Amino acid sequence: MIEYIMQYESEIWKAIGETFAMVGISIIAAILIGLPVGTYLYLLGKGQLYENRWLYGVLNMIVNIVRSFPFLLLVVFLIPFTRIVVGTALGTLAASVPLSIMAIAYYSRLVEQSLLEVPRGVIESASSMGASTFQIIVKFMYVEARSGLTLGLTTSIISFISYSTVMGIVGGGGIGDFAIRYGYQRFETKIMVFTIIIMIILVQLIQFTGSYISRRLDKR
Numbered sequence: 001m002i003e004y005i006m007q008y009e010s011e012i013w014k015a016i017g018e019t020f021a022m023v024g025i026s027i028i029a030a031i032l033i034g035l036p037v038g039t040y041l042y043l044l045g046k047g048q049l050y051e052n053r054w055l056y057g058v059l060n061m062i063v064n065i066v067r068s069f070p071f072l073l074l075v076v077f078l079i080p081f082t083r084i085v086v087g088t089a090l091g092t093l094a095a096s097v098p099l100s101i102m103a104i105a106y107y108s109r110l111v112e113q114s115l116l117e118v119p120r121g122v123i124e125s126a127s128s129m130g131a132s133t134f135q136i137i138v139k140f141m142y143v144e145a146r147s148g149l150t151l152g153l154t155t156s157i158i159s160f161i162s163y164s165t166v167m168g169i170v171g172g173g174g175i176g177d178f179a180i181r182y183g184y185q186r187f188e189t190k191i192m193v194f195t196i197i198i199m200i201i202l203v204q205l206i207q208f209t210g211s212y213i214s215r216r217l218d219k220r
Contacts (some may be wrong), residue, residue: 015178016198019164020091022099024172026160029100030107030153037063037104038111039137045116049123049133066105073161076097095164095172103160110152114145147218154210157202165199175199 036109041063043049044056069077076099079089080098118141126140142149165176179195 011178011182012198015173015175016141018177019161021092021173022096022164022167022172023157023160025093025096026099026103027153028158028166030103030156030160032071034104034107035111035149038108039115039141041108041112042115043133044139045112049136063105063108066101067109069102071098072166074102075166092167092174093173095167095174099163099167102163103156106159107152107156110156111149114148114152117148118144136201147214149151150210150214150217154198154207154214157210161199161203161206 037059041056041059044052044059046053046056055165066074075095078098078101082089084093085097086093088094122144123136126136131140164172164174165179167174167177175195175198179192182191
């Protein structure tokens, strides 16, 4: 079986690289945009520093709408927007656009949930010491919630990998597209099985690493 699989070595490595590229871009988007959006959701919530029901309702609705979209339909729906952003609707970079948007919405919700678990006393103590809002968020809330934020990011990455498997419809490539084209369409069961094994190993490694880092960061 190994010798048979090695015939597709270059295609396999290319597919893995495409998956890493799509997921990597979505992770960056989740951290750079999803983290602030989730934090803002928390701050606008009831009883929080910037409580504003109207703004919270609008932002909350946008996040919920994106998360409730079936991902395949979201990809198709965003094709015109993708063309505007990257100049084309095909390819790995184009596939990263809808994946990144889903990543932002997905991780922002997990960030909000993690921050809600921070004891109220932490914020009150920081305020009593004269800390600014920025300092309260970065030096107190993020530090207190770092374990939950790490686990949330780990869960998000695994979901992004799952979403990336359908990106072949816009020419995004990746492991899923490789499995469909070389395994399913050509009735090559060995290719399908090998691809599934790769995905299982990858997900297990990510989950183990994320859980380990989360435990090390959890000082409670």
